[in-house]
Amino acid sequence: MVGFKVDDKVFGKVKGYPAWPARVTSVNGKRYGVVFYGTNETGTLKQDNVFYYLTNKHKFPMQKRKFYAEAIKDIELDIAKDGGTDGNPNALDEEHPEEQRAQTKGNKRKRQSNAGKKSSDTPTASSKRIKLQDANHNHDESQNENTNSQNIDTEINLPMTEETKTEETNNDPEHDNDKNFHPDGEKIDEITEAIPKNEPKTIDKQETDETKEEIKENPYYTGEINVKDVNLLPDIYLTAITTYAERVQDNSHFYKINKPDAISLDNADDSRLKVLPIKIGADNYCGLIYHPQPLDIFRSEYDRAIAEAKLVQELLELKAEIEVGNLDISDHRFIKTLNCDDDYVVSETNSSLVAYKKSKLQWLQREMEVFKLLIEIKKCLGLKEAKTQDALTYMKQLLDSTIEAISLKKRSFFVDTIVRLGKYVGNIREWMLEDKEVEKFEEDASKIRETADEILKKVRGLFEYGEPADKFLENFDKDCEVFNEATKGMSEAEVFSLCAEPLSRKAQLELIFDEQAYAEDANNADAMYTPD
Structure with a gap:
């Protein structure tokens, strides 16, 4: 029997399901941890249920199940990147015995x-x-x-x-x-011809009709553009895109098996054309259009991140040319004149950063309110006495609050507390209550248990486990382990500031934004106190 190695490309067979393309992630004797292509689910399989991909793909018929075709495509791409091998040392013998x-x-x-x-x-x-x-x-x-x-x-x-x-x-x-x-392992500055030039043929709806027609008709835009029709990007935004792509490359396997991330801090409601302003004189600006390609043309978040970093690199190279006096730029992204002054550019670019910080702060405040309610509930239901009516009031507020899955992974004690509230019976023996008081308490305790069950049901709805309710805690614990592994390199402050899954585009860009904004604020503070 063949022994498998980490990163081997295989079929994994789970009872009740067809053999599915997978990659070996761990080896424990004759048991193998795998991650399945297409679904990104994980499992542990016995050796008898693992088969090398290339020598067995003709034995397993194509399935019509959701994600199966995608799984086949992804595993074959990975095999191609590995030089055409799935890791089987006996591939030639098994493929061509004759x-x-x-x-x-x-x-x-x-x-x-x-x-x-x-x-x-x-x-x-x-x-x-x-x-x-x-x-x-x-x-x-x-x-x-x-x-x-x-x-x-x-x-x-x-x-x-x-x-x-x-x-x-x-x-x-x-x-x-x-x-x-x-x-694998190539750096952004080594990627040259593989990425197509970004040539958007459509312009955002909020631009004026005249601007649309002029940009469509000309190879590059030579007229003025109403600066209020565009979203002026701060340099920090483009730097964040480049830094994010480098982080994606460092963890390429994760991002190559995940679809482009549609939830991101740069997907704001503002649908105006994004433009990088470039100063070419006193209160005199031109600009470069930043128009990344739509998500549906990318196979993975890895592809999207690398393509956008390449686009940013091109814009920064054009910006460098312009800043040394070359305004003869024949590029469809070049806007020759932005009718704005220094004050407007500073105000607009800073406003986008302020809007980001305000939005994140509001999110974290909502999260904190949820945990404050939980703390108040625990205070009401102490060992020495129980203020059941107050506890019920807080629990109803909690039931009506917005609870985020990522918040529960950051503070997993929330789920444990709600589960215990679902079994709440108090400490009647120690309280020396009268019969009427006992009756009233038991009535309130029953309501507490019912409300806790409602809250737990709401929490379960945040996670798509597809398992019976009694398996929820087991699956949630596994999710928390994955979360802890993903955040082990982060500081405590970074973890508690997360508003999305730690490896998601949104979370990574926010972390980069926060780092750069903090550094910029520190530099500005130093400049204020530096003697002439």
């Missing part, structure tokens, strides 16, 4: 069966892997030219232009894997 037997029977058998044939007539899996390696390391010039002649957008899983899609369709399918090969 060839291996033929080689042991001597040259006579070979002359009879292969007379007049060249070895290149029958490509094997190993020859394809060598071709991939050659394409990557440039050992063969003609192979390298052939590889470069194809628009290798899929090297980093980025969206392809229409021209590239046409070329890919017409190319020999034997070379498909060459285009999919891409080693």
